[in-house]
Amino acid sequence: xxxxxxxxxxxxxxxxxxxxxxxxxxxxxxxxxxxxxxxxxxxxxxxxxxxxxxxxxxxxxxxxxxxxxxxxxxxxxxxxxxxxxxxxxxxxxxxxxxxxxxxxxxxxxxxxxxxxxxxxxxxxxxxxxxxxxxxxxxxxxxxxxxxxxxxxxxxxxxxxxxxxxxxxxxxxxxxxx
Numbered sequence: 001x002x003x004x005x006x007x008x009x010x011x012x013x014x015x016x017x018x019x020x021x022x023x024x025x026x027x028x029x030x031x032x033x034x035x036x037x038x039x040x041x042x043x044x045x046x047x048x049x050x051x052x053x054x055x056x057x058x059x060x061x062x063x064x065x066x067x068x069x070x071x072x073x074x075x076x077x078x079x080x081x082x083x084x085x086x087x088x089x090x091x092x093x094x095x096x097x098x099x100x101x102x103x104x105x106x107x108x109x110x111x112x113x114x115x116x117x118x119x120x121x122x123x124x125x126x127x128x129x130x131x132x133x134x135x136x137x138x139x140x141x142x143x144x145x146x147x148x149x150x151x152x153x154x155x156x157x158x159x160x161x162x163x164x165x166x167x168x169x170x171x172x173x174x175x176x177x
Contacts, residue, residue: 069106072099 029037045051063070072095076082079091092100 066102066106068099068102072103075099076103 025037025040028034028040041054045054059070059073062073075094076088076091079087079094081088081091092103095103
């Protein structure tokens, strides 16, 4: 009796599983700008049926939003420029000026979104060199909090002992032997 109910409710279980899967994917796509959903989409794109369907969907969405970029992408894919940088240079000459402009704008936009360096050591190195001038809002807020804590600590120390001066270590250089 119980087994027959289970088998009768199989479509419900399948629907529940699919909604759960969709919910997990929606949550993953919201976290860090879809960082964790990208590998899943890349894996799904490798399957023949779903890959073709997703590719057609993305192409049609691109045609609606930016028709010049869509036509440029089609021409570049036909020329095989997506795989070879030398072919890319040759095939850029095949594009009209408006298509080339749309392609360059899209390339610049993609480079600017992917420039966020995640490695702390590299990020600090770039900051020292002055290459990464713009800080995110999170980093600015973090710096403000650090400055406030530092000032607060200095004020408390001054309040406890107003006559004491801060002692600094002498700047010694080590000689070579």
